[in-house]
Amino acid sequence: MNIRLRHDTIVRILRRNGTSTIDALAQSVGASRRTVLRDICALRDQGFVIHSETGRGGGVQLDPQSMQTTARLSVAEVFALLISVAAMRAAQNLPFSDLADAGLAKIERSLPPDKVRDLRRFLDCLHIGQLSPQQDLSDLGPITPALLPAFETAFLQQLHLRFLYRDAKGAETLREVEPQAMLILSPLWYWVGWDPARDDFRHFRMDRISDPKAIEGTQFRRRHVPFADDVCPYNNLTR
Amino acid sequence: MNIRLRHDTIVRILRRNGTSTIDALAQSVGASRRTVLRDICALRDQGFVIHSETGRGGGVQLDPQSMQTTARLSVAEVFALLISVAAMRAAQNLPFSDLADAGLAKIERSLPPDKVRDLRRFLDCLHIGQLSPQQDLSDLGPITPALLPAFETAFLQQLHLRFLYRDAKGAETLREVEPQAMLILSPLWYWVGWDPARDDFRHFRMDRISDPKAIEGTQFRRRHVPFADDVCPYNNLTR
DNA sequence: GTTTTTGGTGACAAATTTTGGCACCAAACT
DNA sequence: AGTTTGGTGCCAAAATTTGTCACCAAAAAC
Numbered sequence: 001m002n003i004r005l006r007h008d009t010i011v012r013i014l015r016r017n018g019t020s021t022i023d024a025l026a027q028s029v030g031a032s033r034r035t036v037l038r039d040i041c042a043l044r045d046q047g048f049v050i051h052s053e054t055g056r057g058g059g060v061q062l063d064p065q066s067m068q069t070t071a072r073l074s075v076a077e078v079f080a081l082l083i084s085v086a087a088m089r090a091a092q093n094l095p096f097s098d099l100a101d102a103g104l105a106k107i108e109r110s111l112p113p114d115k116v117r118d119l120r121r122f123l124d125c126l127h128i129g130q131l132s133p134q135q136d137l138s139d140l141g142p143i144t145p146a147l148l149p150a151f152e153t154a155f156l157q158q159l160h161l162r163f164l165y166r167d168a169k170g171a172e173t174l175r176e177v178e179p180q181a182m183l184i185l186s187p188l189w190y191w192v193g194w195d196p197a198r199d200d201f202r203h204f205r206m207d208r209i210s211d212p213k214a215i216e217g218t219q220f221r222r223r224h225v226p227f228a229d230d231v232c233p234y235n236n237l238t239r
Numbered sequence: 240m241n242i243r244l245r246h247d248t249i250v251r252i253l254r255r256n257g258t259s260t261i262d263a264l265a266q267s268v269g270a271s272r273r274t275v276l277r278d279i280c281a282l283r284d285q286g287f288v289i290h291s292e293t294g295r296g297g298g299v300q301l302d303p304q305s306m307q308t309t310a311r312l313s314v315a316e317v318f319a320l321l322i323s324v325a326a327m328r329a330a331q332n333l334p335f336s337d338l339a340d341a342g343l344a345k346i347e348r349s350l351p352p353d354k355v356r357d358l359r360r361f362l363d364c365l366h367i368g369q370l371s372p373q374q375d376l377s378d379l380g381p382i383t384p385a386l387l388p389a390f391e392t393a394f395l396q397q398l399h400l401r402f403l404y405r406d407a408k409g410a411e412t413l414r415e416v417e418p419q420a421m422l423i424l425s426p427l428w429y430w431v432g433w434d435p436a437r438d439d440f441r442h443f444r445m446d447r448i449s450d451p452k453a454i455e456g457t458q459f460r461r462r463h464v465p466f467a468d469d470v471c472p473y474n475n476l477t478r
Numbered sequence: 479g480t481t482t483t484t485g486g487t488g489a490c491a492a493a494t495t496t497t498g499g500c501a502c503c504a505a506a507c508t
Numbered sequence: 509a510g511t512t513t514g515g516t517g518c519c520a521a522a523a524t525t526t527g528t529c530a531c532c533a534a535a536a537a538c
Contacts, residue, residue, distance in 0.1 A: 003495095003525075022485065032527050037486065054484050055535030242496075242524095261514065271498045276515065293513050294506030482537070487530105494525065500518090508511075 001030060003039075010039055011048065011062070019061040118156050125155060127192075129231035131185040139168070141207035143189060150212040151191060155179045160218035161193065166208045177202060178220040183231065192225055201225060240269060242278075249278055250287065250301070258300040357395050364394060366431075368470035370424040378407070380446035382428060389451040390430060394418045399457035400432065405447040416441060417459040422470065431464055440464060 001009075006029055013020060013028055026036045040060060044050055049063035154161045162176040177193030180201070184190075189206040240248075245268055252267055253259060259267075265275045279299060283289055288302035393400045401415040416432030419440070423429075428445040 021483090034487095034528075035526055038526085041486090052485055053535080054486090054533075056483050056537065058484050058535075060485080260512090273499075273516095274497055277497085280515090291514055292506080293504075293515090295508070295512050297506075297513050299514080480538085482535100484535085485533085487532080489529090490527105492525105492527080494523100496521105496523065496525105498519105498521080502517090503515080505514085506512085508509100 006031065007039055007043060007046075010036070011043065014050070014060065014062040019059045021059040025060075121156060122152060124233070125181045127181055127183045127225075127227055127231050127233055129183065129185050129228065131188060135185075135188070137188075140188070143206045144210065147206055147209060147212060150214065151179055151182065154212075154214035155182075157214065158220050158222070160215040160220065161191075161212055162215055163204075163212040164210045165204055166210070175202075175204070176215065177204075178223070180223055181225040181227075183227070194220070194223055245270060245274075246278055246282060246285075249275065250282065253289075253299065253301040258298045260298040264299075360395060361391060363472070364420045364464075366420060366422045366464075366466055366470050366472055368422065368424050368467065370427060374424075374427070376427075379427070382445045383449065386445055386448060386451060389453065390418055390421065393451075393453040394421075396453065397459050397461070399454040399459065400430075400451055401454050402443075402451040403449045404443055405449070414441075414443070415454065416443075417462070419462055420464040420466075422466070433459070433462055 009029055010025055013025060022033055022036050022040070026033045029036065031039075040050055040052075050060050051063060052058070052060045151161065153159075158178075160176050161179045162174065164172050165175045166172045175193075175195065176197075177191075177195045179191060180194050181192040182190070183192055183203065191204045191206060191209065193202055193204060194200070195202045248268055249264055252264060261272055261275050261279070265272045268275065270278075279289055279291075290300045290302055292298065292300075390400065392398075397417075399415050400418045401413065403411050404414045405411050414432075414434065415436075416430075416434045418430060419433050420431035421429070422431055422442065430443045430445060430448065432441055432443060433439070434441045
């Protein structure tokens, strides 16, 4: 049996049985006592917390507190999780977000450094505020999932975004703006862009945007986006 | 150099440089061409998507789309993430929650089976609905993070929960109920318990609960909890 | 207090895996 | 046609892993 597979098997057995003696493990796994002891040692090196007790009724035991999961997530999935937690903050009451944050922080630490740089930069542009109760939400539509990667790409590469925008009256116009920030006023999500044609910032409700495209060769500089006082940068929320 | 370490190093180099030839990798890693080829093969077996091109200017390249992260999360952290996403659903507009779901599904798959059973059972009791706009939120308080594990433990072991409850007028009473369900009407969170003293279900706002304790030796049976029509079980939302 | 059970360590030869070198193939570019 | 670059099969050398054995320490049983 493969050494890696054997390690996994041992962990699985310990998880299932709770506790087990070295000899029992050796038998289940088809290896010698010595080898299993070496495996336990290796697993401890890998970060597993394994308690052991000598004497009758003793054995080794995986610390249930330290039970961990290793999941492979794509960068896009991490982004999505992060934004979910961000939105969750936006939705006011945040009972367990500290734990969620800790989980996300770990995930973030395991990302490749350049992706973390991108992530940080993206989160810098993310802002969260409270929607005023008077806001009319009657025509609230669904947000296309493809909008996030489109914005992310254009924002990170600092390229103009061209998209179709449907205004409150239903009229559609083709817009081309510098993507400068993103604003969540749950349940509304906005892109904040600098519109060169109008020489000013514009907010675009994401549920009214369609067909976004980054335009090659249209480098722009980042600008300071003015926000109302009650709008908080995401990075301020996370300290 | 250790084989495992070498694999990691190769991945790191590919992530940093984007693309590299086998010979260059072999040199950086201090191994032979043949070995690096074998490593690439092993990495592919492990799920890494590695493109390769022959000829001048060719080389191997990690698929940036498939770039993955491995993070070790504790079970509690996974719970917290899950609940965050659940709450996010409760907060209506869910642009990217599919991706977040996919990430969570992966995490869930990597949990030990008994924990998944617990998780499923817990999620079965989780319900999500819309708060009526007339609700008075003026006295909305913070929710103690310790409430989640307390409820979770008592719910899973089917033990009575005893806690202090502060009613709308501020009067505190000691309650002991069977924890039967959990309800999110964002931003309000509720425990739904069967109160044996009153022989009926009661809702308890989590921001009014303190000092929860599971009572040993008070096994109860699960009951069907009646909910309003617009309240949806979490598991219905996730299909 | 002696015996038994159980985790843990060191040493060394045997078994197994990994590695490097080599020959050689296929695709793509010059 | 020649060069660059990924990819495979083969085999002996190198390195690692494994099993055996002797032995230690702690805890429980007798």
